[in-house]
Amino acid sequence: MSAAETLHSSVQTNAPPAISLAGVNKWFGALHVLRDINLDIALGERVVVCGPSGSGKSTMIRCINRLEEHQQGKIIVDGIELSDDLKSLDAIRREVGMVFQSFNLFPHLTILENCTLAPIWVRKMPKKEAEALAMEYLERVRIPEQAAKYPGQLSGGQQQRVAIARALCMKPKIMLFDEPTSALDPEMIKEVLDTMVMLAETGMTMICVTHEMGFARQVADRVVFMDRGEIVETGEPTTLFENPQTERLQLFLSQILRGH
Amino acid sequence: MSITTDSLPVAPRLAPALSVGWLGWVRANLFSSWLNSLVTIALAYFIVKYAIGFVDWAFVNAIWSVPNDAAGRPDTSSCRDNKGLGACWAVINEKHRFMLFGTYPYEQHWRPAVVCVLFVGLFIISAMRRFWRWELALIWAAVLTVIAVLMWGGVLGMPYVPQERWGGLPITLILATFGLAFAFPLAILVALGRRSKLPAIKALCVLYVELIRGVPLISLLFMASVMFPLFLPEGMNIDKLLRAQIAIILFAGAYLAEVVRGGLQALSKGQYEAAEALGLSYWQKTGFIILPQALRLVIPPLVNTFIGFFKDTSLVLIIGIFDLLTAGKTAIIEPMWQGFAVEVYVTIGLIYFVFCFAMSQYSAKLESELNHGRRR
Numbered sequence: 001m002s003a004a005e006t007l008h009s010s011v012q013t014n015a016p017p018a019i020s021l022a023g024v025n026k027w028f029g030a031l032h033v034l035r036d037i038n039l040d041i042a043l044g045e046r047v048v049v050c051g052p053s054g055s056g057k058s059t060m061i062r063c064i065n066r067l068e069e070h071q072q073g074k075i076i077v078d079g080i081e082l083s084d085d086l087k088s089l090d091a092i093r094r095e096v097g098m099v100f101q102s103f104n105l106f107p108h109l110t111i112l113e114n115c116t117l118a119p120i121w122v123r124k125m126p127k128k129e130a131e132a133l134a135m136e137y138l139e140r141v142r143i144p145e146q147a148a149k150y151p152g153q154l155s156g157g158q159q160q161r162v163a164i165a166r167a168l169c170m171k172p173k174i175m176l177f178d179e180p181t182s183a184l185d186p187e188m189i190k191e192v193l194d195t196m197v198m199l200a201e202t203g204m205t206m207i208c209v210t211h212e213m214g215f216a217r218q219v220a221d222r223v224v225f226m227d228r229g230e231i232v233e234t235g236e237p238t239t240l241f242e243n244p245q246t247e248r249l250q251l252f253l254s255q256i257l258r259g260h
Numbered sequence: 261m262s263i264t265t266d267s268l269p270v271a272p273r274l275a276p277a278l279s280v281g282w283l284g285w286v287r288a289n290l291f292s293s294w295l296n297s298l299v300t301i302a303l304a305y306f307i308v309k310y311a312i313g314f315v316d317w318a319f320v321n322a323i324w325s326v327p328n329d330a331a332g333r334p335d336t337s338s339c340r341d342n343k344g345l346g347a348c349w350a351v352i353n354e355k356h357r358f359m360l361f362g363t364y365p366y367e368q369h370w371r372p373a374v375v376c377v378l379f380v381g382l383f384i385i386s387a388m389r390r391f392w393r394w395e396l397a398l399i400w401a402a403v404l405t406v407i408a409v410l411m412w413g414g415v416l417g418m419p420y421v422p423q424e425r426w427g428g429l430p431i432t433l434i435l436a437t438f439g440l441a442f443a444f445p446l447a448i449l450v451a452l453g454r455r456s457k458l459p460a461i462k463a464l465c466v467l468y469v470e471l472i473r474g475v476p477l478i479s480l481l482f483m484a485s486v487m488f489p490l491f492l493p494e495g496m497n498i499d500k501l502l503r504a505q506i507a508i509i510l511f512a513g514a515y516l517a518e519v520v521r522g523g524l525q526a527l528s529k530g531q532y533e534a535a536e537a538l539g540l541s542y543w544q545k546t547g548f549i550i551l552p553q554a555l556r557l558v559i560p561p562l563v564n565t566f567i568g569f570f571k572d573t574s575l576v577l578i579i580g581i582f583d584l585l586t587a588g589k590t591a592i593i594e595p596m597w598q599g600f601a602v603e604v605y606v607t608i609g610l611i612y613f614v615f616c617f618a619m620s621q622y623s624a625k626l627e628s629e630l631n632h633g634r635r636r
Contacts, residue, residue: 067533093539104534108552108630117548118538170538 018043024073035229046206048216051226057209065096097167101179103159105151112147115169137165157188177208321346351600355591362427362582371410372430379433427582435573439508447516472514480507485579523554563623567616
């Protein structure tokens with residue numbers, strides 16, 4: 001607890017935030033999916049975003065690397081403002097890794113090729129070096145022996161760990177996780193969460209959309225609760241979960257707990 | 261029932277003869293009910309009757325060569341007497357050079373013959389995946405240059421042969437090979453363009469595909485051969501074969517583009533997003549992630565279109581180009597050989613079949629090889 005607090009206070013410095021969303025609005029047609037989102041995330045901070053489905057949490061983190069475009073407001077990532085400028089977009093995507101719900105590994109490439117493709121072509125890393133780096137990360141997610149296989153030959157949990165290694169091979173400053181365990185069988189959820197905990201311990205800036213409250217308690221510096229496109233409540237996990245201030249969060253927590 | 265009988269060792273027995281082996285198969289598939297038996301017997305009767313008839317015609321009663329008459333010309337009277345009973349393969353024996361090479365000067369026939377061999381060699385090399393490197397483009401350039409030199413001549417002591425005298429199989433292979441080799445990259449660009457976010461590029465690609473698909477190939481060939489020269493400045497003339505070639509490229513490009521687009525659409529959005537999230541540029545994403553998967557998915561319809569266009573090259577006969585089919589037709593124009601069209605068309609059909617069947621077999625092999633990683 002005290003260790004977490006010191007860590008937490010260590011990120012409250014005057015350094016500019018790693019990610020800053022200010023007055024962000026987004027519509028899908030007539031549907032207002034993000035309503036005036038304001039959120040600053042410091043370097044090294046671990047944020048868990050939760051909320052009922054359709055609350056806009058995935059859309060929000062997908063706006064951070066511009067897989068979705070926001071229509072109003074300002075998003076600044078790593079000191080660069082997201083705009084239509086392709087150069088700045090490339091620069092941001094190089095520094096932001098993303099892990100998807102459905103893994104999205106490239107099925108026609110081996111595990112090793114999945115991991116080395118972007119370092120070689122985006123970071124212009126020599127092939128040998130990229131392969132060594134990829135093996136290092138595959139070892140860290142504990143599947144180096146699968147390097148020569150194709151994604152289709154791996155289990156869901158293994159695929160998701162490869163997806164994490166693939167993102168890490170770009171040496172990103174920020175990692176986004178979009179419901180990384182939602183498509184997994186229960187017995188595989190733990191191996192992926194363990195990998196993420198391990199990553200959190202290295203001090204990576206992480207934003208994670210997830211319903212895994214145990215994970216949130218264990219690693220999150222802050223939990224953001226969203227509902228109907230708005231940020232309803234934010235706070236440290238223990239305070240937020242044990243003492244919800246709004247009815248909506250109370251309702252959500254009771255549903256989550258009933259489900260478990 | 262009792263324990264003793266249960267535990268007694270049972271001597272191995274042969275499976276009942278009527279339910280396994282070929283006899284079992286026949287019973288289960290051909291004679292499973294009285295209706296099935298009836299159909300089987302009726303079909304077997306017709307198959308045997310016509311198969312025997314064909315073998316008789318094609319081989320047993322066939323005439324393979326004919327003697328020359330006093331004037332030194334082939335005497336086809338024996339073939340005429342045999343008409344309806346047996347094939348007259350003598351016509352192929354006599355006319356195969358013209359069917360294969362058209363009006364190309366007779367004593368220079370070795371040149372188009374070498375060209376055909378070069379083409380087949382080029383296909384075989386291109387089909388092997390271990391040659392799928394950028395050097396393959398160099399091989400193609402080199403072989404196509406050699407082919408051009410051989411066909412035209414005019415150097416190295418080979419007399420010049422104008423394009424009007426080319427004909428037969430080399431023409432078919434030239435039209436099909438260049439046609440597909442240029443149409444395929446064009447199709448990929450158009451398919452990508454049709455999904456572009458830039459409205460001008462998208463509109464241009466849609467317009468191209470819809471315009472070309474909306475007219476028959478024949479009318480496009482007519483336009484290339486009759487109308488196009490009218491727009492050229494006085495005295496300027498573009499080779500007729502080249503004009504037909506361009507028409508075929510444009511036509512095949514539009515069809516292939518739609519096939520490729522089908523593959524692009526079949527890929528999940530997640531593949532695009534994952535590539536983008538890794539920071540890959542548009543061309544890196546397209547070249548490394550999207551196209552390799554999309555093209556694999558559409559190998560069957562792609563080869564289908566390839567095969568279709570290989571045969572469609574025969575339509576150039578309407579603008580007076582001597583492809584394989586036209587050369588065959590012209591070969592039997594002499595009075596003494598008139599009436600032996602069936603033999604000629606069977607032979608030409610066989611040549612087309614060999615090429616098309618090779619393509620379809622190769623595509624099946626490629627499909628199973630390339631999709632090993634996707635197998636679930």
